[in-house]
Amino acid sequence: MKLNTIYKSLVIIAVLTLVSCKQQKNIAYYQSIDGQTSNSFSNTYDATIQPDDLLLIIVSAEDAEAAAPFNLESTIVPSMIGQNISAQRQHQMYLVDKNGTIEFPVLGTLNVIDKTKSEVVKDLRNRLSSKYIKNPIVNLRIMNFKVSVQGEVARPGSYPINSERITLPEALSMAGDMTIYGKRNNVTVIREVDNKKAILKVDMSKSDFINSPAYYLKQNDLIYVEPNAAKANSSTFNQNIPVWISLSSVLISLVLLFKK
Template sequence: MIKFLKLFCYSALVALTMGCSQQKKIAYYQNIDSVASLGNQSFESKIQPDDLLMIVVSAPDPETAIPFNLNSESVATPNLQSMTMGQRQHMLYLVDKSGNIEFPVLGTINLTGKLKGEVVELLKGKLQQYIKKPIVNLRVMNYKIAVQGEVTRPGVYPISSERITLLEAIALAGDLTIYGKRNNVLVIREVDGKKNIARVDLTKADFINSPYYYLLQNDVVYVEPNGAKSNSSTFNQNIPVWISLSSVLLSLIVLFKK
């Protein structure tokens, strides 16, 4: 009886220790109280090759802005009364591989490495030669990120706000599964034609100050599977073997009893 109680207490202690260890691997922001300053990071997207930009120029005198806007086109939209009715949609600027766009009247403009706000100021400066008090509105129309691996809904997600954090991207994908490595999330980012790879530990709040806290256009987030999934997969694959061995052992026990 005493031996049984000792064995029970030991098993309970092991289970409790494993439970605490597992919780540390799953919980986010575990050291958030010890982070001295989370800072006030400002974020603005950079223009990249292959971006599709909607740029609208306006002015107090609307007629003066017309030559500096691309022609809009009519796009058909389903309508209960008529399928031919549509709405006007602005044509988009495609940023080429060299970071250039062709702007009406102004010609070729290079946007390489420029923040969205910098592009707006650049265009305003050039337009002031032709327009009094020009107004420039710019929007990236194909801003997207990809989330892969051990998440509930992997996929490519378009971002309408042009601003998204790593945590928001993971939330869009339905959060990590129980098998995802929370302490080793991979972020793949292309900068000036080169692939940069970073590993982020979501269990530590320090990553909030990381340059990978805010995702950029076309970033790829990959969540690796942890050892538990590998072990689980191996065990599941070997279930038929375990069943066969159990059957053989049971047959031998019955045979020897006779």
């Protein structure tokens, strides 16, 4: 009798150990990173401009008067500081239309779709220096760069990105990382490409996802972390708790009745 009890206990312990190891394997990141070399990965990235982007472009030069016609007029925006109302000067921005163009002062219509920031800056500098300004300085920023994170993360939401350069792990970190119930091997990135939705699947349990086109995120990317089977089972169990309690009460009542 004692041997049977010991045997059953050992079997239970072995099963629990195997389950624990499997769960640990499911939630670990970069499991094959030891087999990768630093030369395998590319760290270069430059954001490309898309329709509906808001661009802040400022042209400056040693001759401020020569640069002035190439800048949009700034607007006065009221702001509340404590109980006082003050006025702040704010730069106007360029909205990229559905055709991927903007209307630039003096230069007219410029095509910026799918061009990197560096390419647009270089093009503007060449146009300005060839005819209008000596040694122009062009600064460009994408002002609406953001990514959204949904699903099994600690803090789902939309996050503005000031640097215009963010990786998938960084976005998940901003959202508080995946919960223990998130599928590490099936993270979805939804991206708009040529006015169509592209679905990118990423296995973050393997280190080679760093080479994925979804490693560097683009503006307005949506990251979705799917719940794993443990979450689904947990939800089902929680929903059925009242049923289990009722069944337990009935069984206890029957046991007590038969004892009498």
